[in-house]
Amino acid sequence: MSLKCIIVDDEPNAVNLLEVLIGQTTQWTLLAKCYNALEAMAFLKNNTVDFIFLDITMPHLSGMELAGLLPPETKIVFTTAYAEYAAESYGYATIDYLLKPITLKRFLAATQKIESAFTKTMLPTAISAHKADADYFFVKSGKTLQKILLKEVLYFEGEKEYVRLVTSTEDLLIYRxxxxxxxxxxxxxVRVHNSYIVNTELINKVQDNHIHIGTKQIPISDKFRDRFMEMVKKRIF
Structure with missing residues (x-):
């Protein structure tokens, strides 16, 4: 995906690392490297970007202070050595929060999350029976976009910052x-548990407060039981 970004960071080594990671792993265009918030503000007055890599602890004007001066829709990836700012960062249009030193593995995970934020068609916004055969979406795996038919998905399983997508033939991780x-x-x-969404059309059976789908046995939690059972009752003969 072609995106335009800038780096705002007062540490030259951190800027250089991000520049290398961007150049080696993405198709993004790095428009500028700004070593303080004032440079960034001057650049953004005359240029548009898709998102900003923004350090938090900088002299004169911090990254948080700069974020507060930007248009509220400006997308930001915060980069910092301090975890304590994470909660505050999500008061802005934050895509991700990268802790320094940034590893290749963590940066690759961030690229998926960033590109997902700009991919409006990652998943269909609605599903209807008459067009179910045509419903599909793409999953990014490395530099490959893999097509998945929605009707073939058995379930989605949440795993912290990732979601595991399972079909009868695929088992993929999505950074969402x-x-x-x-x-x-x-x-x-339908959501049946804090960690699971299932495709009710592919359920094999419901037994002892568990759903059997494919080779997986999935628990039904109290929080989602009523909603799920209402759907089941409509199909009981």
Missing amino acids: RLKDIDEQLESPF
Whole structure:
């Protein structure tokens, strides 16, 4: 995916590392390297970017202070050595929060999350029976986009910052939150647990407060039981 970004950081080594990671692992265009917030503000007055890599602890004007001066829709990836700012950072249009030193593995995970934020068609916004055969989405794996038919998905399983997508032939990790996926899915998908969304059309059986789907046995939690059972009752003969 082609995106435009800038780096705002007062540490030359941190800037150089990000520049190398961007150049070696993405198709993004790095428009500028700014070594303080004032440089960034001057650049952004005359240039548009898709997102900003923004350090937090900088002299004169911190990254948080700069974020507060930017248009509220400006997307930001914070980069810092301090974990304590994480909660505050999500008061802005934050895509991710990278702790220094940034590893290749963590940066690659961030690239998926960043590109997902700019991919409006990652998942269909609605599912209807008459067009179910045409519903599909793409999952990014390395530099490959893999096509998945929605009707073939058995379940989604949340695993911290990732979601595991399982079909009868695929087992893939997506760098997204289960909550975000749940908000985009409609019937026949239903949330049955804090960690699971299932495709009700592919359920084998429901027994002892568990769903059997494919080779997986999934618990039904108290929080989601009523909603799920209402759907089941409509199909009982």
